Amino acid sequence: MLPNSAARAISHYLSMADRLLPGWIRGFYVVGSVALGAWRAGVSDIDFVAAVDGDLGERDVRRLALLHKAGNVPAVWQALVRARPAIPGTLNGVFVAASDLGEPVTQIRPVASHSGPSLERGRGFEVNPVVWKVLAEKGVTVRGPSPDELGLDPEPDKLREWNLQQLHGHFAAWAGKASSGRPPRKPLLPAHRVALSTVLSPPRLHHTIVTTEVISKEAAAQYALDTFEARWHPLIRLALARRLGLPAPVGADAYATGPRRLPGLVGEFVRDVIASADRHCQDM
Incomplete structure (x- = not known):
């Protein structure tokens, strides 16, 4: 429906x-x-x-x-x-x-x-x-x-590898730029807004690498809160609130009022997600 x-x-x-x-x-x-x-x-x-x-x-x-x-x-x-x-x-x-x-x-x-x-x-x-x-x-x-x-062949044996490649390719490159003096922007969107819109995507890929299941960005927010260190929780909650069109939650106000440091912070979080995915794959 x-x-x-x-x-x-x-x-x-x-x-x-x-x-x-x-x-x-x-x-x-x-x-x-x-x-x-x-x-x-x-x-x-x-x-x-x-x-x-x-x-x-x-x-x-x-x-x-x-x-x-x-x-x-x-x-x-x-x-x-x-x-x-x-x-x-x-x-x-x-x-x-x-x-x-x-x-x-x-x-x-x-x-x-x-x-x-x-x-x-x-x-x-x-x-x-x-x-x-x-x-x-x-x-x-x-x-x-x-x-x-339709006789579809999603090639499930390549699912984890594909997600890991995305983390090490697109998102690792994004994190590097985010930590530079010229973080990624989009037309009419400042760098801190672009950074916030990126927060929930790497945890989605991480979840698929760990479970082989695909979830939404909103579900990825809860997964990230359950999986990654507490120091990232205000950032994750702020990214979810912005996605839902809600005010900045309590505890995330400092991030919301400090847009200049947001891209670098998100870049650091993305690198942490990538490192965690690598550790999981090494332990398999």
Whole structure:
């Protein structure tokens, strides 16, 4: 069952897709926070995997780029009305040839993907063991056969390795930049806001490495509180409060009022999560 506002956004997106690329999207599956039962209106994006009828010509690529803009007009409008720099409710996802869905996930070459403002042809980060596990076990079918009829191969034997690579690749690099004099930023978002939005992602990966299960960022907050040292608890609680749109909790006020030191602090936390994941893998 889709939340009402998510269902409306998806319906609009698919209606635009069917006008711009008639008959091309044969299957449409919602993953991410919706599938994990953690989607929140005005906070979460909508992640999808679309099964499509083959590759794209140059004219089709232009139409797909237009789809990402036209299909997300409601989310953009709401962000403008509320004067928010971020655009929650955006549909982001990957397009995969329907004939390729039965291949091992790491061998699938995506047709294209939408993420944020960009369209990438022949690439799609979402085609990975984590997303495919969520799709196979909890994916929400909007169009097409159910996920258990697709013959998916999430390659569970590669799940831990993939998560560990993400920690040592993207997040280790992020932590290094966060501790520098020029921490990562995004358009219209200052470095401390970007840092806070990063806090809960490494514990998610850590949880999957330890348990082989995939959880939401909100669930990762509780996991992090149960797993990591108490000195990190105010930071974790602040990151969760910001994600939920709540005031800074008691005990996290110092972090909330000290944005300059936040990126470096989050970088240190990320390195601690990575070290803990390494220790777990060594003990297995």
